[in-house]
Amino acid sequence: MQHINITNTRGPRPLEQALKITMVACSVIAIIITIGIVLSLAFEAYRFFQLVSLQDFLFGTKWSPQTAIRSDQVGAEGSFGAIPLITGTLLISAIAMATATPLGLASAIYLAEYASPTTRNVVKPLLEILAGIPTVVYGFFAALTVAPMIRWTGTEIGLEVASESALAAGLVMGIMIVPLISSLSDDVINAVPQSLRDASLGLGATKSETIRRVVLLSAFPGIAGSLLLATSRAIGETMIVVMAAGMAANLTANPLQAVTTITVQIVALLTGDQEFESAKTLSAFALGLLLFTITLVLNVVAQKIVNHFSEQYD
């Protein structure tokens, strides 16, 4: 009979164990840090809510984070109503999405359905360069080019435009988001099986009928997911609004006025020397927690939609 040697003569394999432990340790560190960040956000926010009630924060319509130097000072009481910040954030994000959705979707459809492979290989990387521009560059583009241009145009046609209008920040943010939408949507449109296009064309539908009635319909959940991800990106975007949006917490829906956003206020509250016991400084953590909650919910919903979509054709 043939003898096969299967007894372990080398002893345990230490490298295998060591590698495994290293990898587990690395992933645990990443998770612990994330949990730590969320917890510190939560703890500081909790301290803030001992000074200002949750209700005043979430539903208050006046944002003016002051801390008195003397107790008898005029306006000693600060107001920490986040509503103007939330509406400002939403206004700018809405303008950004209104700009980015048609541009991004149209480019995605063009790339996926009309462009020849050669064109696609040139245009797609070009679009993705937009995603590589540092947001600070977009920021000064918004503050120094777009905002004055809008203000000038507005003045020419007799409109009063703030020099740091929501419109300027929103438009530039929209341009920044275009590659995000076009790239994700392009992927989902490409994932629509060719057999569905064939079916539609085989019935005598034109190319545009096929795209409108079959391709976009099939890709809709994925496109919706990509739009939600883009929205969440817009809401969390900081640099452009710090440079181009205002500081004044106006409660307005007029895109020509200056508004401020959650991110801008966090930056303003925490830059410079700060005393960490005051409600003013702590409010930054409450705002951070609010922002985190909004984007987390959007991301989870978007991810769910996208996953659901990708399972559909497996």
Next chain:
Amino acid sequence: MNMAAEEKKSDGAVPTVPAIETEPLITARNVDVFYADKQALNGITLDIPANKVTSLIGPSGCGKTTFLRCINRMNDLIDICRVEGEIKIGGQDIYDPKVDVVSLRAQVGMVFQKPNPFPKSIFENVAYGPRIHHLVKSKGELKDVVERSLSKAGLLEEVHDRLDDPGTGLSGGQQQRLCIARAIAVEPKVILMDEPCSALDPIATARIEELIDELRENYTIVIVTHSMQQAARVSQQTAFFHMGNLVEAGKTEQIFTTPQDPRTESYITGRIG
């Protein structure tokens, strides 16, 4: 096998093209197809009779699907594909520059290998064609067309109470019949079928084959199949393709009993393929 019942004539006449006495609806003359530099079809000449089922058989890669896709110009969708020669349907050259491909495809419907219902309701799947071609004027008329098409495809009984359910929720065989109903709803003259049963189980296959036999009354059907039994069961004319050439075409009975070409004989007896 019901082919014996279809054509009783068996005097062993030498098959020529055209093989069947009926006036041909589709005539192909010297059709060459190229994918970039590679020639996929060499000078195909074939007549396809009206209101008959013509099956295209042959080993994988022999060009039968390529030929099928020439008949409704689906090959136009492949950039590197070039078609030469002449294909006429009802006397009209379908590669004439004046031809509107969209109208052509409305007249020449297609059923694909894998059932491909749209991610819409059963009703909307069938209503798709009539809607894009504005074939109906009212909601009631549309409902009639949808139900008539489903009924012709033998699916209405199974789905009449759930027309609003997604078409993708049906079984494979039902999905394929839904695709046939969708094609019929446009009222084409010709239905092209590209291995319509290859993704189906034997019972669903039998159901589709019955359906093909019924549809022959109103439509001219061209079917690509890998199954020789299927070709024998459903078709009246068979064309055997091999390596881009049309080797032999004739009455199905004839092809399967007294093939003229040794390659046909090898294929039907299972020596090549």
